[in-house]
Structure formats: C-alpha cells, structure tokens
Amino acid sequence: IVELRAAHDRVIDEVNSDSLIDAFGVVDPGKARSVVESWEAYLIEHRDEITAIQLLQEAKERRVAFADIKQLADRISRPPHNWTPDLLWSAYETVHVGKVRHSDRHTLTDLVSLLRYTVGVDDELVPYADRVQERYAGWLAQQEQTGAKFSALERWWLDRMVDVIVTSAGIQPADLDQAPFTDRGGIDGAIRDLGSTRAPALLHDLNIELTA
Numbered sequence: 001i002v003e004l005r006a007a008h009d010r011v012i013d014e015v016n017s018d019s020l021i022d023a024f025g026v027v028d029p030g031k032a033r034s035v036v037e038s039w040e041a042y043l044i045e046h047r048d049e050i051t052a053i054q055l056l057q058e059a060k061e062r063r064v065a066f067a068d069i070k071q072l073a074d075r076i077s078r079p080p081h082n083w084t085p086d087l088l089w090s091a092y093e094t095v096h097v098g099k100v101r102h103s104d105r106h107t108l109t110d111l112v113s114l115l116r117y118t119v120g121v122d123d124e125l126v127p128y129a130d131r132v133q134e135r136y137a138g139w140l141a142q143q144e145q146t147g148a149k150f151s152a153l154e155r156w157w158l159d160r161m162v163d164v165i166v167t168s169a170g171i172q173p174a175d176l177d178q179a180p181f182t183d184r185g186g187i188d189g190a191i192r193d194l195g196s197t198r199a200p201a202l203l204h205d206l207n208i209e210l211t212a
Helices: 002-009 029-043 051-058 067-075 085-095 110-118 127-147 151-170 174-179 184-195 196-212
Strands: none
Touching: 002 029, 029 085, 029 110, 051 067, 051 110, 085 110, 110 127, 127 151, 127 196, 151 184, 151 196, 174 184, 184 196
C-alpha cells in the first residue's frame, strides 16, 4: 500500500525551475554496481512472491507468462527502486563487461532475460528478441533437415507469430484474431493457409521451442 501511495502521490511545483538530480543515461560504475546488487538482493528477498522466478527455477519448460512479467515490471517500477528493463540492463552492461549483449531498445520481455541471467539459468545476458530470433532460425533449420518446407505465405504467418512471441513471451490462439493477422483472416485465415491440424501444432511448437 505504501508503494502504491508513493507511486501515485505527486507534488507539482509550478514556481521553481527544475534541476537535474540524476541522469540514468550516464554510465556511473558505482551507481551501476549498486543497482545490480540491489536488484539481486531484491530477487532473493522476494523470491517466494515472484511467480516468474519460481517458473524459471522449478518449471520443466521454464516458460514465463506475460502477465507475470507485467506484474513484476509494475512492482519494481515503484519507489524506492524505480527500476525499468533499460536501467537494469544498462547497469549489468557496465558491471558485467563482456557478458551482456547491447541493445538500443528494450521491452518488458527483456525482464525474462534479466531474470534468467540473474538466477543463473543463462550465463550471458541476451536481449529477449535476439534469443527468440536465434531459436527461430535454429527451429527453421531443424524443420528443413526433416524435410518440412514452408511457402512464402506460410512463412508470413510464422514470422508474425514470432513477432508476437518477442513482445509477449508467447502466443495464444486468440492473438490470431488481432492485427496484423486479421488482415489475412485471423484464426480462420491461419487454418486456411496452414491447415486445421498444422496451425495449432505450429503454434504449440513455437511456444515451446522459442520461449523455454
């Protein structure tokens, strides 16, 4: 309750001029180290309350739902921490030189990468989008080795599904009735172009192979 109150109570000063108190874009090794240590301590302290950590460490598939990512993002964005994926990533990039892949843009799903790296599931901090795309390329190569081929139309559906996974840490059948899939018929279009049995199978495979 205290965190929520602090997050919503704001005092607006229309008289005094603003002065710069902090600049998160400036790399300060001492501040970066403090952020990393605070973040790691926070995860240890609140481990039993954070579903995403439990899923990564205990679940067989190690998949984290977007709802759990959003819940964690909302929680850490409140005072006194005010953490964002960009801030945490920048801190790790400063402290763990050589183990963090740079990215100019971060999304909420990068919290999955941050969690995986922090709890020791991954030994390199890689943007979630990069990891998904790399696994997608590997999955396509495996499909080709088994003789499976995808037409340009089928690849359109697969590529767009991967885009959803990048931003939402997974894809559900209901997502196919959202843009951009609706431009090609939504769920009915996916069944038409991919096949009634193949469409759900591909959806399942991408969820398993790209997010675990």
